Amino acid sequence: MTGSLMDILAPAPSGVQTTAAGVTHGPLIPPQQQLLLYSPDPWEDFVHEWAHYCLKKRYVKVQRFSGAGDRGIDVAGFVDAQKLQGVWDNYQCKHYDHALMPSDVWAEFGKIIWYSFSKAYSVPRHYFFVAPKGAGTKLSTLLNDATRLKEEVIANWEKHIRTAITSTQEISLERELLAYVQAFNFSIFEAKTALQLTGDHRDTPVHAARFGGGLPPRPVGSPAPSTIAPGESKYVSHLLDAYADHTKAPVSDPSTLRTWPKLNGHFIRQREAFYQAEALRVFARDSVPAGTFEAFQDDIYDGVVDTHDANHADGYVRVCEVTKAARELQITANPLISCSNPKDRDGVCHQLANEDRLKWSN
Structure with missing residues (x-):
């Protein structure tokens, strides 16, 4: 016998990063x-x-x-x-x-x-x-x-x-x-x-x-344009009604909000969120099966509707409470969760308002 026994050495590093998904599901x-x-x-x-x-x-x-x-x-x-x-x-x-x-x-x-x-x-x-x-x-x-x-x-x-x-x-x-x-x-x-x-x-x-293998990278969405587009008219109208309910003064046009800097800043953020959600809608159309984005909207609606229907001091408070509830939702099944962010959820609330599924003022 010419051979000899040798200890089994530790294998060399594979160069593959260990991840939670990889440990759970194995190699792709x-x-x-x-x-x-x-x-x-x-x-x-x-x-x-x-x-x-x-x-x-x-x-x-x-x-x-x-x-x-x-x-x-x-x-x-x-x-x-x-x-x-x-x-x-x-x-x-x-x-x-x-x-x-x-x-x-x-x-x-x-x-x-x-x-x-x-x-x-x-x-x-x-x-x-x-x-x-x-x-x-x-x-x-x-x-x-x-x-x-x-x-x-x-x-x-x-x-x-x-x-x-x-x-x-x-x-x-x-x-x-x-x-x-x-x-x-x-x-x-x-x-x-x-x-x-x-x-x-x-x-x-x-x-x-x-x-499998995850979704492709999500492109950066375009900022909200300076002028209100026709497709925004309904949710913007609902927001203006909410602001009027809060200030107890007429708010007929977004330019009126300059009188209330806090509300003006809120309005700007909501429009940015709406366009973020619209960008997510386009991304979903090209990246996941039909109906996935609508299911994401339904998940958010189901999660916020009780907050929406509760009594609130005014419409503005209702907007704030509903969007807060949307951001805190635990949504785990929809594949868009892996590429969505809190601002998307605010934007989905306004998409729902655009369809009259949510209304801020009585």
Whole structure:
């Protein structure tokens, strides 16, 4: 025996910062790795989100085809009003427990060739294979070499394609169709990687909800403009009524508040808060699923409505007590909590006043 026993030394520092979330939930699995674990149903949901939020930005119209008569089209993105007879891209979405192999998609090559040859539609500008594990080495090699891909399609036509295009007839590769295949542009075929798919998905409002990892940084909101915008009129009117209730004097215009510096400062802060909350609304629209911001508003409403309905000396006091209650609320479930601040909550109170859900004066 030539070996020797050695003590087990302490491992070197990993370089990864320890956080409470990391200790509680473990390491974050990158989105592209999560795709590899998807069963058919979550994959279908992901494709739906990806097509809706990502592809619709790129095309005049996006449509999903289904059923036995799809003619080799899964998701089509149309560049112009001519749709299938114009400029369009095809996305063929597949789910297998392995990376795509040529044997998985020979029929798909045949369908796009046959139906474009038959004038059912024009040749797509691009044809993308979309699968959670992407294209395997053999298929990727073919997709990167259009000449070789053409040769392999022709070589595999009789065995794998002739009877797989349609259930109503066999499509032999001869005469005009053979000439069409030989002239066909096979460089239109590509495969999307999981990294590309999740990269597209990252800019959608449902990315964090699906893959976790936290919300993106929130941009700095714009300051309140010097003039009152039409969209502010209702909550501003409610505030002026509250100030009038407090001073027992008419307050018909914000400029009148200069007589009361304390109220004027309060008014300026409330407008800043309103615009902060509006910026949060826009951020939520782009970063979290629809309805998340409205749920945040409802949480605040539910938390302050009893304070709002209680007896107060005047409307101004009610405003102060309600906004104080909003800032003190313990909201834990809504994902916007991670990027909101006390001023947002004041602003939400005024958004609610803008909708007449809250009123400061009787």
